[in-house]
Amino acid sequence: MKIVLINPPHTAIGSRVPDDHLPPLGLLALGGPLIDAGHQVRLVDAEFGPMALATLVRDALSDHPDCILIGHSGSTSAHPTALLIAGMVKDIQPATILIYGGVFPTYHWRDILAETNVFDFIVRGEGEATIVALVEALEKRKPLSDVAGIAFPDDLRQPFATRPTRTITNLDDYRIGWELIDFSRYSYWGGKRAVVMQFSRGCPHLCNYCGQRGFWTRWRHRDPMKFAREIAWLYREHGVELINLADENPTSSKKAWRAFLDAMIAENVPVLIVGSTRADDIVRDADSLHLYRQAGVIRWLLGMENTDEQTLALIRKGGSTSSDREAIRLLRLNGILSMATWVAGFEDESLRDLWRGFRQLIAYDPDQIQALYVTPHRWTPFFRIARDRKVIQLDARLWDYKHQVLQMTRLKPWMLFFAVKLIELAVQSRPRRWRVSCSTRIRSNGIRCAGTPKWAAASGSAKSGAFWSATAA
Amino acid sequence: MGRRVWFREVWGFLVRDRRLKHGPTLAEFWGSPQDEEEESMVVERLPRQSMTAISPNA
Numbered sequence: 001m002k003i004v005l006i007n008p009p010h011t012a013i014g015s016r017v018p019d020d021h022l023p024p025l026g027l028l029a030l031g032g033p034l035i036d037a038g039h040q041v042r043l044v045d046a047e048f049g050p051m052a053l054a055t056l057v058r059d060a061l062s063d064h065p066d067c068i069l070i071g072h073s074g075s076t077s078a079h080p081t082a083l084l085i086a087g088m089v090k091d092i093q094p095a096t097i098l099i100y101g102g103v104f105p106t107y108h109w110r111d112i113l114a115e116t117n118v119f120d121f122i123v124r125g126e127g128e129a130t131i132v133a134l135v136e137a138l139e140k141r142k143p144l145s146d147v148a149g150i151a152f153p154d155d156l157r158q159p160f161a162t163r164p165t166r167t168i169t170n171l172d173d174y175r176i177g178w179e180l181i182d183f184s185r186y187s188y189w190g191g192k193r194a195v196v197m198q199f200s201r202g203c204p205h206l207c208n209y210c211g212q213r214g215f216w217t218r219w220r221h222r223d224p225m226k227f228a229r230e231i232a233w234l235y236r237e238h239g240v241e242l243i244n245l246a247d248e249n250p251t252s253s254k255k256a257w258r259a260f261l262d263a264m265i266a267e268n269v270p271v272l273i274v275g276s277t278r279a280d281d282i283v284r285d286a287d288s289l290h291l292y293r294q295a296g297v298i299r300w301l302l303g304m305e306n307t308d309e310q311t312l313a314l315i316r317k318g319g320s321t322s323s324d325r326e327a328i329r330l331l332r333l334n335g336i337l338s339m340a341t342w343v344a345g346f347e348d349e350s351l352r353d354l355w356r357g358f359r360q361l362i363a364y365d366p367d368q369i370q371a372l373y374v375t376p377h378r379w380t381p382f383f384r385i386a387r388d389r390k391v392i393q394l395d396a397r398l399w400d401y402k403h404q405v406l407q408m409t410r411l412k413p414w415m416l417f418f419a420v421k422l423i424e425l426a427v428q429s430r431p432r433r434w435r436v437s438c439s440t441r442i443r444s445n446g447i448r449c450a451g452t453p454k455w456a457a458a459s460g461s462a463k464s465g466a467f468w469s470a471t472a473a
Numbered sequence: 474m475g476r477r478v479w480f481r482e483v484w485g486f487l488v489r490d491r492r493l494k495h496g497p498t499l500a501e502f503w504g505s506p507q508d509e510e511e512e513s514m515v516v517e518r519l520p521r522q523s524m525t526a527i528s529p530n531a
């Protein structure tokens with residue numbers, strides 16, 4: 001079959017402003033198995049430009065594909081755009097089969113199929129095995145109800161889902177379709193040639209707001225040796241200089257992560273690695289953080305979410321403020337930058353709470369911070385806790401963690417917004433941070449500090465998966 | 474996020490984005506809680522392997 005993968009243009013502010021773009025890993029992960037199954041696959045990445053929707057649809061339909069697959073790593077906020085694209089495709093070529101996948105459609109499949117008829121199928125959960133089975137069933141006219149992990153309108157146009165699919169046990173069974181991208185177009189960290197990869201999927205922790213953990217269902221990891229070998233191959237064959245790990249929690253297994261570090265060091269390639277993990281794991285690995293650095297790790301995003309123990313208990317973060325602070329200190333000691341995510345917009349938060357949070361952030365002393373807003377997802381336990389809160393933002397494109405979406409009892413939106421902006425400004429521009437951040441980058445990476453350090457560099461883009469399922473949900 | 478993003482966000486808040494004073498509840502907006510369906514897949518259990526084991530903190 002002739003298949004086009006569409007990465008919709010994302011409206012999130014972080015995706016729109018930076019000059020760097022990262023490849024859409026989720027779509028490439030489907031592309032590899034589809035190519036291996038004998039299909040003709042092409043990617044249209046509309047993040048460049050960003051492409052106007054009419055141009056995108058024209059490009060996608062230019063060679064009359066049998067199927068179009070749409071998915072985005074920021075699936076909640078990208079949903080309205082995906083819907084528009086699907087509608088435009090159906091208007092021009094109604095016979096094209098439209099398949100939609102990702103975190104948001106995995107859970108909202110009933111509403112999506114009930115509200116619109118532009119999507120023929122929704123893939124639920126991990127897509128690699130499901131998409132190959134679905135396309136084969138379509139091609140060979142096999143019964144669709146036998147394909148696990150899909151939803152579609154039944155004969156009466158009612159939403160119908162097949163049985164859930166199984167988690168992939170061995171992630172190395174499926175390869176990423178690297179041949180679908182022109183590596184020279186993708187960069188990060190100030191123009192370095194970059195790609196997104198996953199060492200692991202899922203997370204063993206139980207934060208009740210997390211939109212990622214349940215989607216991946218169980219924590220699994222790739223073979224550390226094979227993973228390091230693939231990174232080295234990307235460097236040698238395609239000049240990739242930086243890997244942005246999209247893992248929720250790559251360091252969950254001390255043993256597996258250590259095996260990966262050793263394998264990376266043995267590969268001896270000057271590839272830089274950024275990713276996100278938990279502060280507890282950094283503290284656990286205090287004696288081996290020098291190996292992190294040797295293997296190429298230059299920045300960890302630490303999802304600390306809040307500096308208040310009570311709030312951490314409410315969201316069942318399972319971390320503690322002392323491990324957060326210690327992790328930042330240890331990373332700095334080892335020449336690794338820290339970026340702390342910090343979430344505002346809890347129901348009863350007051351200006352006094354924000355002031356306390358600000359002082360604690362200063363005391364933690366992270367190199368960078370990324371301020372986000374409480375953004376509950378329907379499939380998480382936190383949604384149940386917050387179900388009666390009032391929504392102040394009806395535009396789903398702005399449910400991107402960078403906009404306040406829920407009303408608060410004590411603060412008006414303008415009060416929260418300007419308090420957060422001031423905190424960002426004050427934390428990011430404090431002289432000590434500039435000194436430490438710049439010297440760390442120069443000393444450990446040979447990267448010249450351009451004078452204006454990047455703030456929460458990955459926000460809203462293809463990365464930043466762990467906290468509040470930031471972009472993947 | 475660079476300075477450009479910071480200024481764009483301020484501009485967006487002041488000029489572009491609209492917010493409601495009396496919006497629906499979260500459950501009215503997105504639908505009822507769905508946390509009983511949180512795990513989207515069923516777990517494939519295979520004999521334990523050396524490195525690709527499913528258990529973290531090994």
Ligand code: SF4
Nearest residue numbers: 203205207210248466
């Ligand atoms: S928020 Fe992070 S640590 Fe918590 S469950 Fe999700 S991925 Fe794991």
